[in-house]
Amino acid sequence: MLRNRTLVAIALSVCAAYTGIGMVGPVRVLFAQSHGASLAIIGAMASAYLVSNFVFQYPSGWLADRWGRKQVMVLGLLVQALLSLLYLLIADPILFIALRFIEGMAAAAILPSARAMIIDVVPAEKQGEAFGFFGAFFNAGFLLGPGLGGLLATTGYASAFIGAALFRLIAIVIVITMLPAVRKNTSIARDEDAGPPISYRTLFALPLLGAYILAFGDYLYLGFDLTLLPLWMHDHLGASVAIIGLAYMAWAIPNIIFSTVGGRLADRVRRSLMIAIFGLAQVPLYFLYGVTTMAIFVVVLFAVHGLFYAFIQPAVDAHLAASSRSTMRARVQGMYSTIGLIGAFFGANVFSPLYAINYRLPLFTMGTLFGLCVILGSTLVRISEARTTLVDPLKEETSFS
Template sequence: MLRNRTLIAISLSVGAAFIGIGMVGPVRVLFAQSPGASLAIIGAMASAYLVSNFIFQYPSGWLADRWGRKQVMILGLFIQAILSLLYLLITDPILFVVLRFVEGIAAAALLPSARAMIIDIVPPEQQGEAYGIFNAFFNAGFLIGPGLGGLLATTGYASAFIGAALFRIVAIVIVIALIPTVRKETITTKTMHDHLGASVAVIGLAYMAWSIPNIILSPIGGRLADRYRRSLMIAIFGLAQVPLYILYGLATMASLVVVLFGLHGIFYAFIQPAVDAHVATSSRSNMRARVQGMYSTVGLLGAFFGANLFSPLYAINYRLPLFTMGTIFGLCVITGSILVRISESRAKSADPLHEMHL
């Protein structure tokens, strides 16, 4: 597979694009706050991206099937590069929400086209290995981007956005120069992974079931994180997710997975603000961008290793990665909540006026 130049070119272009995405991840919120964006605006920015990205995944795939994968990839990358630079020209916080919505549309044009091209050029019996290589480059982009963006942001937030635009341009050059135009009927194979028989519509419904309660309850989770001990919230809502991974692995009906996704979205809405708030309050004012970059990098490092290390388990039995993930996640929650509690105790000792809201 490593000798397949087109596969490597596709993977490189996507990796470069996601380096660009990762570069602005740690600094986007801080950059938006500088012209006066409120927490409501920042929340709307995140929601706008998720909503547009979700809505336009299928239309972008439809367009790629009819117009061409390569053309749609180039268009999406070009728009992303322009949007990265437009951030530097905006002073109205409301326009950040509009930019994020359009950015979600542009991002939706990339992965469906890239993944479809892999199906076009790789025989069915080698597609597992091909997607493993593709995912390695994809996750490497997420791994490198936040650290690089945080480093550039120490010279000014604008540097991260300019760097992100440059990496999108690099991706465009790779697509134009190294990826041939391929149009081929999609190969349907009996070896597709449809263990629970879920249709594409049901899969989309599952993600909606996760996203909707998460969007609604995240502000409430943020308020609770400001009022109560964050280590306790991390422990409670983190450990509440462990049985869900076990149930995912035991599920025999797709409808049950949809329900579990909804519960997962609820629990996640309460743990993530607590984690984010602790990271924010624990960072010095002159190191915030670097801390956010490291925070994103560590999270994406876990995603990188998980995506690559769980593949052998999946080959043995598709339930094993879920059981393993639940076990590892539970251990991480216990360890992390203890470390956060120690940090809270030290902060309280250092500040005698600090009051714990319990």
């Protein structure tokens, strides 16, 4: 994978971008709380981010397929850098909701473009390993970010936001200097000339539906993370900002180490089996989170969780890549993220009232729903594997016509 310079550049740019995101992850909710934000406002901040990210995922994918992956990534990163600094100029917590809405728009421009570019430059038989490699760098951002952000926040919350802006600027430099511009007149144009136009029904072919259901279940945690995780660890487990950052790091370290291994395995064994095994292995962890009363135990559980995730996500990514045509790669990635964000929005809005009743309820509910999504999603992936060894969404659509 290191010989593919474009893949390395994509991984480095996303690592830098998500280091910036990770730096404010453990801090943003506590920063808003320090400015007088209530639980309702904090929930609205998360909802605003998720709604805008949801709305703009597919348009961003469409724009990346037409205008260029590189250009869309640069625009999104630049907006994110500016928004990180704007937090420091605002005192009214209500305005944080508007900032989060714009942040969601900017974030929608990055991952679909990056993931689509990986599919552009990596052969199908190596995409599992490629996404494992990408996932390792992606999670390295979450390793560095929360750790740096937590440490900087001990000197003042502003330091974390300034650091986040700087890392977004580093990502922009990497994208501009190291990534090639992929335009419509290259791979997309060749595929369009090779056959008839593809219906949008291909976005919901059977193999893709399985991946979308898995994304919905996976992103439930994001809704919890954006609204409640720092409050849960800080208020109920007595964790400091530094310990919260350590928990994120504990999740990321095994993920970084084993993501490439998981990717190689996904290229060699049945992906539906990997998804089922390592997905269901995560379910008991949510219930253990709910019953623990010690922050250090959560840190240990996060490390185990990160290990399991290192084997399921490359399998899902490789399955999604194999199920998407080149003319719709960014749009498929955008739709995948969109469905995931619906799950995150659902989680943020359902878990908050449950948290008000009892802080354990969101964790128990999340574990149950995630397990159901793994069972259903992996079953659909298995059915699609049984029908063909090389899934073609166009053929899937034709088979149902």
